[in-house]
Amino acid sequence: MTQHFINGRHVAGRTGETMAVLAPATGEEFTRIACGTAEDIDDAVKAAQAAYEGAWGKLTAAERGRLIAKLAIKVQDHFDELARIEAEDTGKPMAQARADIEATARYFEFYGGAADKVHGHVIPFMNGYSVSVVHEPHGVTGHILPWNYPAQMFGRSLTASLAMGNAVVLKPAEEACQTALRLAVLASEVGFPDGAINIVTGRGHEAGAALSAHPGIGFMSFTGSPEVGKMVQKACAENLIGCTLELGGKSPQIVFDDADFDAAVPIVCKAIVQNTGQTCSAGSRVLVQKNAYDAFVGAVARQFSTLRAGTPEMDLDCGPVINARQQGRVQSFIDQAREQGIPVLAEGQIAQGVPNGGFYVTPTLFGPVPRGNRLEQEEVFGPVLSAFPFEDESDAIRLANSTAYGLVAGIWTGNGGRQQRVAKSVRAGQVFINGYGAGGGIELPFGGTGKSGHGREKGFMALEEFAVTKTIVHKHG
Ligand code: NAP
Ligand code: MG
Secondary structure: OOOEEEOOEEEOOOOOOEEEEEOOOOOOEEEEEEOOOHHHHHHHHHHHHHHHHOHHHHOOHHHHHHHHHHHHHHHHHOHHHHHHHHHHHHOOOHHHHHHHHHHHHHHHHHHHHHHHHOOOEEEOOOOOEEEEEEEEEOOEEEEEOOOOOHHHHHHHHHHHHHHHOOEEEEEOOOOOOHHHHHHHHHHHHHOOOOOOEEEOOOOHHHHHHHHHHOOOOOEEEEEOOHHHHHHHHHHHHHOOOEEEEEOOOOOEEEEOOOOOHHHHHHHHHHHHHHHHHOOOOOOOEEEEEHHHHHHHHHHHHHHHOOOEEOOOOOOOOEOOOOOHHHHHHHHHHHHHHHHOOOOEEEEOEEOOOOOOOOOOOOOEEEOOOOOOOHHHHOOOOOOEEEEEEEOOHHHHHHHHOOOOOOOEEEEEOOOHHHHHHHHHHOOOOEEEEOOOOOOOOOOOOEOOOHHHEEOOEOOOHHHHHOEEEEEEEEEOO
16 A cells, blocks of 8 residues: 555655565565655644544544444454455464454454543542542544554554544554554544544654654654654653653563473463564563573473474464564574574574565574673564573572563562562563463553653553543632
């Protein structure tokens, strides 16, 4: 689709310029997208403002919720089509794409149901006064999203804002915006008024920068890298508006010697392999108590060596990564660790018959990784797992908190006291005990601390981010 979606219609954009989008599985061009400019962003913001002041803004919360819920049903009706588009655009295995579309529909169900349940409250105050606290929309919210879960991100970021009553403008990632464009059309078909949802495709430094700096935006929701997140926050500061930043991670899986290995091993593997490691909350470090290290890491290595990467249609454990740059980046982490002599404990395989031009990398397990190494500190965003031994509980906590990130942590132990102590001490926005949900849990508040960002999405908390709280004090005697 080589056009933006503004004010309920496909439009070519002011310059008419387009750019190629490659299919990661083949490396070949499969579509082109419009290169949005500041003028296109301005058109989209104006359309959103008009919708907010007009048809969209006039709907009751229940009416908004009903439209969002209808979109959930529409997504189910177009399930195979959306999964196929998502798989082609991102290269992800079909099973992953199908899980993503299922999750997208769940976001619409959840926020459709939540729209009319944002209640304010009443505060007892002095005699002769009534005080109420209400939550109101910002007006127009801006959304800049990455390429790893494009449909789910639409569900997560846009829908919470729409449920609160805002009109939205989205700049999706240039590598993967096809499902977002399709979802906007489906939303129109179920009855969303023109201008409630607007999408401008194109480059981050052009369309994205223009969106985050636009004075008509009341709040920004950004998901992506810490580097770009800083730029977005600075742009928001110029307009004195707030933003949520959902950034990267280096999330630890902490395995004690009393853990249930049979339960932990497959989940530790899945948490890094899911979506070919391109998940902000990927469990990219596995920390194992020293006396259990060989046995546990050995079991992970056996499973890791069975992993295979292939095309979406092959539907294996992994797909390609998103583009050649990312392929080079992930490969450079692997090559450098090998040069440094860090042991390779297991390697998966790239399946026979994948197209030569596709962006495949071999899933790799390293360990023991020296503390302070790049593999401990930097997000790889690929199927690379790093193992680290630790001595005892306090060493485990020190190691878990040794990076600048703080997104998710997994704790594996049967000891109830330890479960609670470690959960309280580990720096993360979400902690799983004897389980792990990389990206899961629509109902659960999600977000980071430190370099992983700030603000919360998912669940009811997201609705608060997309709202302005107003206190109304009435002196009536
Ligand atoms: P990215 O390079 O930061 O890009 C994210 C979005 O920002 C894209 O739409 C990008 O446009 C846009 N952008 C680039 N430069 C911009 C600028 N100067 N101003 C405004 N927008 C700009 O991130 P990515 O490489 O796509 O995604 C991977 C990162 O996202 C990882 O760090 C990952 O951990 C993080 N992530 C976090 C979460 C979370 O919930 N915490 C979820 C998913 C991903 P282009 O497409 O043109 O580059
Ligand atoms: Mg990018």
